Amino acid sequence: MIGSSSTLEDLAEQISTASKAISGFLAEKDGPPLSFAQDGALEFPSGPEDIMIARRNLREATKKLYDLVTGPSEHLRWLACRYHDLSSLRWIYHFKIAEAIPLNSEVSFAEVASKAGVDESQVRRVLRHAMTNNLFCEPKVGYVAHTAESSILVRDKGLHSWVGYTTEESFPSSAKLVEATEKFGSSGEKTETAYNIAFDTTLPMFEYLSTQPERAERFAQTMGAMTATEGYNIRHLVNGFVWEQVEEGSTVVGGSTGHASVAIAEKAVGLNFIVQDLPEIVAQGESILNTSLKPRISFMAHDFFTPQPVQNADIYLLRFILHDYPDKFAEKILENIVPAMKENARLIVMDGILPEPNTLPKSEERIIRIMDMEMMTTFNAKERELEDWKALFTRVDQRLKLRNVKKPVGSVNSVMEVVLEA
């Protein structure tokens, strides 16, 4: 853990120590090098806990050192201009610029412009800005090629969707947060959000998306891509609860396109799953389900604002659901599940628990704070502190007891085991 000292020398020493540990680990590991070049590693390889801690320390210390030597005025000046990072990324996504650049070779700006159907000078200017973020490079003047990071836009459909959703939907919404507060104050309604203002709709976000299948699909893929990130990796759900100890033949009710259920099913081979979500999402999940899992995983369209039709399941899983809703709607979702729960049935809620200030490294706290802002912007919802969670369960039913909370190492979210006591 990075100490509280902030002198340049201390930070430099911490950086040196952590760098040595990491270099030693990487030297022993097969695989592509850490590099910005296109053949560089797309992820930092996973390693033993001490290396992951050294990496976390290195990131913390380098950022702190960078910010310190930049100085407060200079830092603030350019912090206030970061919207252009997203603006150029959005332009690149929207006009399919990454797709117009071949992998493993360079191409002139003129050719990219012609293929994408946009102006050459604009392409050059936007790409040269993006290059300052390690997206694309200019191996010789007038020519552009992919870097490791920009190549992901072509190679990884899920992350491509993530960039699409965040830049095309969240970014314009975030720019309307002030207008939303001006107009609606501190509203707890799903239809009085910055998202509603940005897209000029009176529908809640998910209902609005369901009127536009391509955008709904992009969101579902974004959720799938999230499960591949370090902090939101699906393995944290798989390892954050002892699924293998759940009685054989038990039924778990999950959601989305079934990616979480699939991951659990692969580990806990005795469990069966019913995946519930909006009709178009379950249809998508059904179409991509591996044949070998079909006997154990079935799909069912279900609106969680209506009573839960699957009675007496052993586990009801809500991953990344309740944080999307202001309290009164989160309560409604739970109220619809409780009557279907048999005694000692469990509710597994995987969501963030806001940390006490200054108890996490800034880079980790930042992710959950970003998510909190995202919830405010899109849903008028929020990430919750532990006491908020307990109060929510109790308000819904006094018998709902938070029995266990586990935050797996590296996970942003926690796995909350809630039981319906007799």
Ligand SMILES: C[S@@+](CC[C@H](N)C(=O)[O-])C[C@H]1O[C@@H](n2cnc3c(N)ncnc32)[C@H](O)[C@@H]1O
């Ligand atoms: C933030 S995503 C979480 C998805 C998934 N649980 C996961 O962990 O990746 C929220 C999910 O809730 C679904 N959803 C939204 N409104 C719903 C409703 N009224 N009934 C059922 N599902 C709904 C969305 O389609 C989406 O799949």
